[in-house]
Amino acid sequence: MKISRMQELLDAKVLCCEENLGKHVYSAFGCDLMSDVLAYVTDQAVLLTGLVNPQVIRTALMMDMVCIVFVRSKVPSDEMLALAKENGIVMMSTNKTLYNTCGLLYSNGLVGTSEVTK
Amino acid sequence: MSENLTFRFNVEGDDFTSAGQASVQVKKNLRQLGLDSEIIRRVSIAMYEGEINMVIHAGGGTAEVNVCEDYIEIILEDHGPGIKDIEQAMQAGYSTAPDSIRSLGFGAGMGLPNMKKNSDTMTVESTVGVGTRIVMRIMYKEGCV
Numbered sequence: 001m002k003i004s005r006m007q008e009l010l011d012a013k014v015l016c017c018e019e020n021l022g023k024h025v026y027s028a029f030g031c032d033l034m035s036d037v038l039a040y041v042t043d044q045a046v047l048l049t050g051l052v053n054p055q056v057i058r059t060a061l062m063m064d065m066v067c068i069v070f071v072r073s074k075v076p077s078d079e080m081l082a083l084a085k086e087n088g089i090v091m092m093s094t095n096k097t098l099y100n101t102c103g104l105l106y107s108n109g110l111v112g113t114s115e116v117t118k
Numbered sequence: 119m120s121e122n123l124t125f126r127f128n129v130e131g132d133d134f135t136s137a138g139q140a141s142v143q144v145k146k147n148l149r150q151l152g153l154d155s156e157i158i159r160r161v162s163i164a165m166y167e168g169e170i171n172m173v174i175h176a177g178g179g180t181a182e183v184n185v186c187e188d189y190i191e192i193i194l195e196d197h198g199p200g201i202k203d204i205e206q207a208m209q210a211g212y213s214t215a216p217d218s219i220r221s222l223g224f225g226a227g228m229g230l231p232n233m234k235k236n237s238d239t240m241t242v243e244s245t246v247g248v249g250t251r252i253v254m255r256i257m258y259k260e261g262c263v
């Protein structure tokens with residue numbers, strides 16, 4: 001799914017890297033636990049989260065994620081914005097909850113990261 | 119590449135906001151070297167997990183990354199409390215992290231298993247009251263350990 005399409009669906013405010021709205025994401029991962037993001041995300045994905053701290057951006061960067069959507073109207077700090085900008089990671093903020101954000105994207109064709117196998 | 123390239127970092131232990139900065143820098147350096155993106159990703163994940171561990175469990179430490187001919191080596195050393203039972207610590211889900219760490223997005227007990235998963239070799243040496251030393255190697259190609 002194109003990042004610009006996600007932005008429309010979520011009625012989200014783009015916070016940085018507008019020039020990358022044309023990029024695609026191939027899957028999504030929604031959670032507030034960075035430990036899980038580091039363990040399970042596999043491909044060019046979008047992170048949907050309500051957690052706001054610099055490790056969110058660093059985690060996304062380590063995982064080669066191209067977009068972060070903050071749910072429940074959360075807004076990142078200037079330090080977080082600077083780091084995302086430097087690395088071309090699109091950041092957006094939506095007033096929707098995590099559950100509704102995931103539901104909207106899923107029902108419009110964006111699948112999750114593949115099932116966890118033990 | 120006959121000369122190894124080495125990057126060294128001090129990882130501060132008193133400030134969680136800066137945790138992960140060394141790994142961000144390593145990723146940048148490796149990208150500049152033009153290494154394969156899958157290798158960079160594995161190094162990034164392994165080092166980041168280890169760096170976060172040094173901050174939350176050991177009060178900081180040092181990180182060294184050696185770019186060698188056949189592999190990248192990550193050496194993490196700290197003078198924290200050490201790990202009593204390494205086998206137990208390596209189990210997915212085992213964590214001694216307090217709730218304050220969990221509210222920051224960490225402490226699920228996934229780090230050490232994830233470091234093992236993303237490296238080709240990993241050794242953990244730890245002495246209670248002395249510290250922990252972890253060495254991980256990520257090979258460019260399979261079979262050149």
Ligand SMILES: Nc1ncnc2c1ncn2[C@@H]1O[C@H](COP(=O)(O)OP(=O)(O)OP(=O)(O)O)[C@@H](O)[C@H]1O
Pocket residue numbers: 035167171172175176196198199200201207208212213214215223224225226227228229230231250
């Ligand atoms: N450098 C270290 N010094 C002392 N203890 C450590 C160190 N690294 C890990 N440990 C111990 O091993 C446990 C498991 O580590 P692991 O990285 O797997 O999980 P975690 O850090 O608790 O949570 P997560 O990595 O999912 O955020 C930790 O909870 C801690 O008790």
Ligand SMILES: [Mg+2]
Pocket residue numbers: 167170171225228229230
């Ligand atoms: Mg950990």
